[in-house]
Amino acid sequence: MSQKKKFKVVLVAGEPSGDFLGAQLMKALKKKTDFIEFFGIGGYLMEKEGIRSFFPLSDLSIMGIFENWRQTLKAWKRLKETKNLIVGINPDLVVTMDFPGFNFRLGKGLRKRLKETPLIHYVAPTVWAWRPGRAKKVSKFLTHLLTLFPFEPPYFKKYKLPTTFVGHPVVELGFDEGSKQRFMKRYEISKEETLLTILPGSRIVELKHHLDIFQKTVDMISTRIPRLKVVIPTLPDLEGYLKSHWSSSVPMILVTEIQEKKDAYAASSMAIAASGTIALELAQANLPMIIAYKVSPVSAWIIRASVQVKYCCMVNILLRKYIVPEFLQKDCTPTKLCLEALKILKNPQKRQQQLEAFARVNELLRPATMTPSEKAASVVLRYLQPTEGG
Structure with missing residues (x-):
């Protein structure tokens, strides 16, 4: 110039x-x-x-x-x-x-x-x-x-x-650059263990709605997959709440650094996540997922009355197709989440279906x-x- x-x-x-x-x-x-x-x-x-x-x-x-x-x-x-x-x-x-x-x-x-x-x-x-x-x-x-x-x-x-x-800015964050080996070594996770990422939300009100449901889901999954560990990527401000409210017998790892979050995604077999931009992070990381979300009855009524989209997960919205399972309000229960999680963990075809969809989404976002x-x-x-x- x-x-x-x-x-x-x-x-x-x-x-x-x-x-x-x-x-x-x-x-x-x-x-x-x-x-x-x-x-x-x-x-x-x-x-x-x-x-x-x-x-x-x-x-x-x-x-x-x-x-x-x-x-x-x-x-x-x-x-x-x-x-x-x-x-x-x-x-x-x-x-x-x-x-x-x-x-x-x-x-x-x-x-x-x-x-x-x-x-x-x-x-x-x-x-x-x-x-x-x-x-x-x-x-x-x-x-x-x-x-x-x-x-x-x-x-x-x-x-x-x-x-x-x-x-979308998510494509510049490098969520596909995590190291599975580094994470498993740091937290002494063996190859025989299954790591599950759970993301109950980024605000206290979301944790109050989701954490108990997600914990019960984890407990139910652990009866079918005994060597299970959980990782929760979160914000530093929420770390204390999560530690004090985690009551599951399944071992839980908390991470707050962005690189550790990427590594956790790379090491995990799947994720259960509250709806939001987090779905695009998981798609970038090629991590199969379930989306779950629950709000108060009044908020749910307002949303039903005003929202005009068929899906809530951005992966599904972008592809105009139901690829990522969504469990909202009355469907957001430990039993339903557990059954769907087990399908993804045990069925390579279901995992592959999501991974192929993620590739299309990631092309659309840049x-x-x-x-x-x-x-x-x-x-x-x-x-x-x-x-x-x-």
């Missing part, structure tokens, strides 16, 4: 997933140009890449539906403060990442005050699952939308919003010629260098 002027780019994350997206985007942009200054809201990963953060990312973690009034007031204060700081910077471009409750309010406010500034949002709202009217709403203030899934752009292009599929962050960076650079095309 020949310009001497540094472009001012604002990036706004609201939670750890957005921090990862932002950091990967910053890395990709810095490989292309030295002429960008980064401002906004980011966490540890984005700060490592050089963002000048307005305030700690944790200040936005209070945003939610059922928070108390003090937290809500603080969130609105931060929203107003963020708008004013961005307007004061007068950036060349703004990229918001996921976290729609905050970022869409921010985007609407910025559009009124920065009428010519490109506003890009990274991670499409799931209009294909619920509240389809959001597609039209975001088209009124966004300049461009970056999506994680290949089927998403048509939902927004029909409202004339430029939309680009860039791929753009053809570059990584997701590189693809996202190429879109951002088009708005900073409009005369150079692309």
Whole structure:
């Protein structure tokens, strides 16, 4: 690039997933140009890449539906403060990442005050699952939308919003690079033992719904597969809860480091997981799985009334086919989970069916010629260098 002027780019994350997206985007942009200054809201990963953060990312973690009034007031204060700081910077471009409750309010406010500034949002709202009217709403203030899934752009292009599929960040995390040998050696697991990964959730409320069911499932499986061990990849904040609430006689290993998580996946025979993005991690790791999920009766009623998709597991949604077994609400029982787990553990054909499906999913999650962050960076650079095309 020949310009001497540094472009001012604002990036706004609201939670750890957005921090990862932002950091990967910053890395990709810095490989292309030295002429960008980064401002906004980011966490540890984005700060490592050089963002000048307005305030700690944790200040936005209070945003939610059922928070108390003090937290809500603080969130609105931060929203107003963020708008004013961005307007004061007068950036060349703004990229918001996921976290729609905050970022869409921010985007609407910025559009009124920065009428010519490109506003890009990274991670499409799931209009294909619920509240389809959001597609039209975001088209009124966004300049461009970056999506994680290949089927998403048509939902927004029909409202004339430029939309680009860039791929899913999970493909850049290396979940297919774990070492079975390293994990088994570290935790003294013999070749005769069977290792089962369980993933009961990433929040306390999910653990309360799933952990007891998963433990009873493990106990039932152990009567048919005696030399069984369990590994639970989790977050450091949840480690104490899991230790104090694990009552199964089956030995349990807790891991919190990302590399150990990859190694655990490589060493495991299968996984039982709460629904969510975790299914895409397991697909990347080529680990056969069962998906199970349970919420309160009120939440279940709301979901049934509003959600418009046939499946809940992203593998099944992407392939439009029931490949990964799903056990939801009244079907989320130890007996049903145990019977299905035993089928996967004992039937090579069922395992192979999932592995073949994972290969197709992993192809769908990445753009053809570059990584997701590189693809996202190429879109951002088009708005900073409009005369150079692309």
